[in-house]
Amino acid sequence: MGRARPTLLTSIFGNPMNNRPTILNEILDRKVQEVQQRKRIKSMRDLEQEFDRYAPPRGFTQALLNKIDQGQAAVIAEIKKASPSKGVLREPFIPQAIAESYERGGAACLSVLTDADFFQGHEDYLIQVRETVGLPVIRKDFLIHPYQIAEAKAIGADCVLLIVSALDPIQLRDLHAQAIAYGMEVLIEVHDASELRVALTVDNRLIGVNNRNLHTFEVSLQTTLDLKEMLDPERLLVTESGILSGADVRLMRDNQINAYLVGEAFMRADQPGDKLAELFGDY
């Protein structure tokens, strides 16, 4: 599958698939190969046979809203061993123990990195976590092909991440529709106003604003504050990346941002759930 598919919409919105040699483009090139390899080992039809292995998806958005309705922060707590920008974050890395800690610490949902090459993740981690705790789980990966959405369904993901800068608008629409048809939910991730305009063409409640530029690694919480202005109240903004301190949390809370996706700050703590409670406990 070629990544850049010129369409009428890409000419209207701008083509997100430029060929700059950035980490995101490197990851996406690898994903194209990965999908081809995996399809040779297990067909889409075989994946579909596995769809009923796990209980139906649990309400991901609803779990976030429940926290917010109770006046609490809605935290999607991330399970990631390593990242391209920071290297290895946690060793030893025991996903089930992390998930239990997060559940005790008050997480609303979990995010599990399944990418192996850049984040040292694995699909098995999501399966293990799903079997260990009751919190809804998002498959965090770089999803560019229908095969990967089927994989997410087969491993029991409740939600998938779709990154606008990794897709053209038609791919975004089609992968979103596929995930919804499978009964999963979608977190659509953007980094700037032009990506957000694309995201808003899709009828989806959850909008993730990534404070990290995935091409340069630069992090600025101002990204969330700027893009918040473009969202109607029926969308639920999730601020992603770079939330490290109580001051970061207060800045977001004071600007009526109540949903968070946090990884590094938790992964570096002995007890990730204790760190979650420390940062968000007296919200």
Ligand SMILES: O=C(O)c1ccccc1NCC(=O)[C@H](O)[C@H](O)COP(=O)(O)O
């Ligand atoms: O984290 C990275 O270095 C990274 C690099 C390239 C693409 C994506 C990347 N991270 C994915 C994420 O968006 C974060 O894992 C997530 O938002 C949590 O961020 P943080 O709390 O800063 O760990």
